[in-house]
Amino acid sequence: MRVGVIAPAWLPVPPPSYGGTEAVVDGLCRGLAGLGHDVLLVGHPDSTCPVERCSVVPAGDTVPMGRARIELEHALGAYGLTADCDVVSDHTVGGPVCAALHPGRAVVATNHNPFNRSNEAIFGAAAGHADVVAISRSHAATTTVPIAAVIHHGIDVDTFPRGDGSGGYAAMLTRMAPDKGVHHAVRIAREAGVPLKIAAKMREDREHAYFDEFVRPHLGGGIEYVGEVDAAGKRALLAGAVALLNPIQWDEPFGMAMIEAMACGTPVVGTARGAAPELVVDGVTGFLRASDADLAAALAEVHQLDRAACRRRVAEEFSIERMAANYVRAYEARIERVAGRREVMA
Numbered sequence: 074m075r076v077g078v079i080a081p082a083w084l085p086v087p088p089p090s091y092g093g094t095e096a097v098v099d100g101l102c103r104g105l106a107g108l109g110h111d112v113l114l115v116g117h118p119d120s121t122c123p124v125e126r127c128s129v130v131p132a133g134d135t136v137p138m139g140r141a142r143i144e145l146e147h148a149l150g151a152y153g154l155t156a157d158c159d160v161v162s163d164h165t166v167g168g169p170v171c172a173a174l175h176p177g178r179a180v181v182a183t184n185h186n187p188f189n190r191s192n193e194a195i196f197g198a199a200a201g202h203a204d205v206v207a208i209s210r211s212h213a214a215t216t217t218v219p220i221a222a223v224i225h226h227g228i229d230v231d232t233f234p235r236g237d238g239s240g241g242y243a244a245m246l247t248r249m250a251p252d253k254g255v256h257h258a259v260r261i262a263r264e265a266g267v268p269l270k271i272a273a274k275m276r277e278d279r280e281h282a283y284f285d286e287f288v289r290p291h292l293g294g295g296i297e298y299v300g301e302v303d304a305a306g307k308r309a310l311l312a313g314a315v316a317l318l319n320p321i322q323w324d325e326p327f328g329m330a331m332i333e334a335m336a337c338g339t340p341v342v343g344t345a346r347g348a349a350p351e352l353v354v355d356g357v358t359g360f361l362r363a364s365d366a367d368l369a370a371a372l373a374e375v376h377q378l379d380r381a382a383c384r385r386r387v388a389e390e391f392s393i394e395r396m397a398a399n400y401v402r403a404y405e406a407r408i409e410r411v412a413g414r415r416e417v418m419a
Contacts, residue, residue, distance in 0.1 A: 076404065077155025078102055078162045080116030082130055082147035087122060090303050091248065091274035093329045094185045097226045097396075098122075098164050104227065104397025113158060115151040127154055144168070152178075160404040166192065169199035179408045181206060181400070183224070187326055188216035204407045206400075209348035212326040222403045225351070226327055227396030230388045233336035236312025238380065242268040242295075243372060244314035244339070246307060246330040249273040249280040249288070254320035254344070256287040257365055259296055261320060261342075264369035268295035269318065272302045272310055311337040316359070316375040319343030320368055328352060335359075336387040338380030342372050352391070358383045 078101065084092040087099035095116075102112050102124045114120060118128040129150030130143070148168030152175055155161050160179040163169050169182035180203035184196050196205050196218045204221035207213035213220045243262050247253040255271060262269035275284055284298075292298060302310060311317065317334035325347035332352060334341055341359035343349055353359040358378070360371035 074159040074401075074404065074408075075111040075113065075157065076105055076160055076162055077113045077115065077151075077158035078105075079148070079151040079155070079165055079168055080114060080120070081165050082117060082143060085117045085119040085121065086114060087120075087304070090301050093327075094164060096228075096329060097185070100227055100229060100393040101162070101397060101400060103229070104393035105400070107394065108397055108401065110401070113155060115147075115154050129154070160408055162400065162404065163203070167195060169203050169205075170195060172199055172202035176202060177411065179404070179411045180204070181221070181403050181407050183208065184212075185326070187324075188212070188218065193218060204403060204410075206403060208327045209351050211324065211348050211351065215324070221406070222399070224396060224399045224403065225391055226329060226332070227391050227393040228329070228332055228336060228387065229393050230336050230384070232308075233333065233384075234308055234312045235384060236314070236337040236339055236380070238313065238315040238339065240270075240313030240315070242270050242314055243316050243318045243342070244310050244334070245269065245271045245273065245318045246302075246310065246333070247271075247273045247319075249275040249284045251283055251287070252321065252323040254322045255283075256291075257320040257322070257368075258318040259288065259291045261318060261365050261369045261372060262296065263291075263294075264366065265372040267315065267372055269297065270310060270314070271296075271298045272300065272307065273298070274301050276301075307333065308337065311339050314339050316340050316342045316372055318368075318372070319349070320365070321346055321349070323347065325349070331359075332387050332391045335383040336391075338384045340375050340378045340380070340383055342368055342375060344368070354386060358386045 080098045084095045086095045088095040099122045112124040114126045129147045144167045152171045163182040172180040182203040183206040207220045311334045327348045331341045341353045345361035355361045362368045
């Protein structure tokens with residue numbers, strides 16, 4: 074089939090550094106192409122994903138992240154550019170409401186963010202005109218919006234090196250925010266006596282403010298902030314780590330860093346919130362605990378875990394091939410429903 078994939082307007086696909094949704098869309102496009110489907114990606118003009126690409130916002134234009142009018146311009150244009158596609162796979166926040174303007178189109182809309190009040194309203198309004206996809210079972214359980222499918226994210230495991238943890242440090246791959254638990258990670262690493270390398274996006278004022286108050290005073294003595302890393306830097310960081318520290322303080326809908334770490338053979342030590350219990354097998358590919366003290370004790374025991382089992386878990390459950398196949402099933406189901414509706418109307 075011909076699949077029109079709509080990415081958010083803000084970052085290239087794949088992203089040069091931080092950008093979880095864009096990384097997922099890149100893997101989905103390549104996975105679909107690998108299955109023999111014809112893919113058109115509508116996204117940022119600097120995207121390099123190896124499929125047919127086009128953009129609504131011209132190259133060279135600045136794209137301020139989060140501007141509603143730019144997102145609306147992008148979404149409206151994207152639905153026009155994908156008019157010849159059999160199905161639209163929409164990964165934007167506001168775009169799914171455009172499905173109502175195209176009642177004869179088959180649209181599958183994925184929410185990559187929490188179902189907060191705004192997203193509940195947007196995807197609820199879109200649900201009658203598109204099939205809504207949640208990215209984990211815990212994510213789906215947080216909403217009253219009808220969920221057509223739960224599809225976990227996937228990654229290209231072969232692009233992640235097999236690491237041996239020889240760096241001797243714990244890694245944190247995140248954004249600089251309280252809900253990501255960076256200050257908890259500092260406390261856990263110190264208590265466990267394990268060096269910590271923090272790679273985190275820190276661009277916004279609130280991220281700098283959090284860092285200055287809660288993280289910067291505790292740097293040194295084995296605690297290091299290494300900045301925001303690119304794709305190669307991320308892989309090197311994760312492969313050399315004894316564990317990924319992920320003490321999240323919110324119910325995260327997925328958590329790409331966890332499967333990326335496990336792809337390198339690096340176990341996850343984190344809190345059992347959000348999708349974490351769906352991704353990490355406690356006692357096999359990591360340890361999930363509730364308190365900082367218990368996480369510190371678990372971090373000291375990660376050497377007992379089999380790194381090969383971590384990588385095998387991702388290859389079997391979170392590959393781009395599996396993700397793409399699951400999306401194809403969702404596309405086919407939506408196409409069939411739209412076709413059935415046409416027959417009834419005829």
